[in-house]
Amino acid sequence: MKILIIEDEQELAQSIADYLAGENYLCEFAATFDEAVEKISIYEYDCILLDLMLPGGNGMAILEELKKQQKQEGVIIISAKGAMEDKIAGLQLGADDYLAKPFHLPELAARIYSVIRRKNFGNANTVIFNELKIDLPAKTVSVNEEPVPLTKKEFNLLLYFIGNKNRVISKMALAEHLSGDIADMLDNFDFVYAHIKNLKRKLTEAGAGNYLKTVYGTGYKWEV
Numbered sequence: 001m002k003i004l005i006i007e008d009e010q011e012l013a014q015s016i017a018d019y020l021a022g023e024n025y026l027c028e029f030a031a032t033f034d035e036a037v038e039k040i041s042i043y044e045y046d047c048i049l050l051d052l053m054l055p056g057g058n059g060m061a062i063l064e065e066l067k068k069q070q071k072q073e074g075v076i077i078i079s080a081k082g083a084m085e086d087k088i089a090g091l092q093l094g095a096d097d098y099l100a101k102p103f104h105l106p107e108l109a110a111r112i113y114s115v116i117r118r119k120n121f122g123n124a125n126t127v128i129f130n131e132l133k134i135d136l137p138a139k140t141v142s143v144n145e146e147p148v149p150l151t152k153k154e155f156n157l158l159l160y161f162i163g164n165k166n167r168v169i170s171k172m173a174l175a176e177h178l179s180g181d182i183a184d185m186l187d188n189f190d191f192v193y194a195h196i197k198n199l200k201r202k203l204t205e206a207g208a209g210n211y212l213k214t215v216y217g218t219g220y221k222w223e224v
Contacts, residue, residue, distance in 0.1 A: 001046040001116060001156060002177055003027045006036040006062065007078065008054055016049065019105040024139060024152050025112070028180045033057030037065055043176055045073045046120070047112050050095070052079040052086070063093040074115035078103065113137075120163040129162060132208050143206035153178055154199045161212060161222035170219040196220060 003020060007013040008031045017027035028043075030036035033056035040048070040062065048066075052059035063075065075097075077090045082100030090098050096115045099108060117136060121127050127134040133142045139155055141148045150158065160177050161169070171189045178192065200212050213223045 001025050001159065002044075002180065003112065004030060004036075004039055004043075004045045004048045004073075006030045006039075006049060006054065006059065007051045008032065009051075016105065016108065020109060020112070023109050023113075024156065026156075026178070026180055031055070033059075033062070036062050039181070040066060040071060040073070041069065043181060044071075044173070046116050047074040047076065049108075049112075050075055050077050052077060052081055052090070060089065060093055063090065063095060067094050072119070074112075074119050076108075076111055076115060078108070120159070127159075127162060129211075130209060132203070134158070134162070143203065143208045146206060148202055148206045148208075150199065150202060151195075153195050154202070157195055157199055158203075161220070165222050165224050168215045168219050168221045174219065 001024065003025045005013045005016055005027055007016070007029070010031065013029055013031070017029070020027055028039065028045075030039045033054045036054065050059045050062060059077065059079070066073065066075065075095045077095045077098045078101060079086065079098070080101045087098045096118075097111050099111060113136075117123055117125065121136065125136050127136065131144045133145075134140070141150055141155065141158065156178070157174070160174070171192055174192045174196075175189055178195065196212070200210075203212070204210065211222050211224070213221050215221050
């Protein structure tokens with residue numbers, strides 16, 4: 001799962017990223033208003049953490065930009081502005097949650113999980129797809145009740161595909177999901193092929209159906 005941290009306090013942004021890395025999230029950063037607008041225009045994220053007071057502009061305008069671009073990312077405002085009118089304005093503009101600074105990182109992680117679960121998985125803690133069962137809090141996968149050991153990247157890929165059922169996902173989008181914006185600098189997608197190959201093999205060997213299809217010349221699709 002990929003998170004964009006829009007925060008100009010570098011130390012805070014890095015501490016959030018360090019904590020979320022332990023929760024299996026990949027984090028990217030934007031420290032100014034312009035950087036944030038560029039990131040949200042080019043890339044997709046599972047959740048955006050949005051500070052309101054940014055160099056170059058107000059975070060509320062980023063909410064408006066997200067709405068203008070019809071983006072579907074979950075948004076949690078993280079701000080030192082804790083007044084009720086600020087919270088109401090942020091939520092009315094489209095934020096999913098509002099957390100006033102200072103906050104505890106485990107609480108932030110719980111709220112991120114809640115937003116992603118609601119948006120991508122119908123608010124369920126367990127995703128069941130035929131013989132496949134995914135326990136989201138435990139980050140485990142089983143096929144016909146038998147556990148299937150996946151790496152962090154394979155687990156993230158599986159969630160990404162199931163959260164985008166029947167949608168063709170390009171190799172570049174998969175590379176960005178696994179590695180963030182450094183995907184732009186990659187010479188090839190060999191690491192994407194390797195992770196998908198391993199994921200397919202593990203699921204097939206465990207007895208799962210062949211849901212992950214190659215769309216030649218385009219990308220991959222989790223086909224229902």
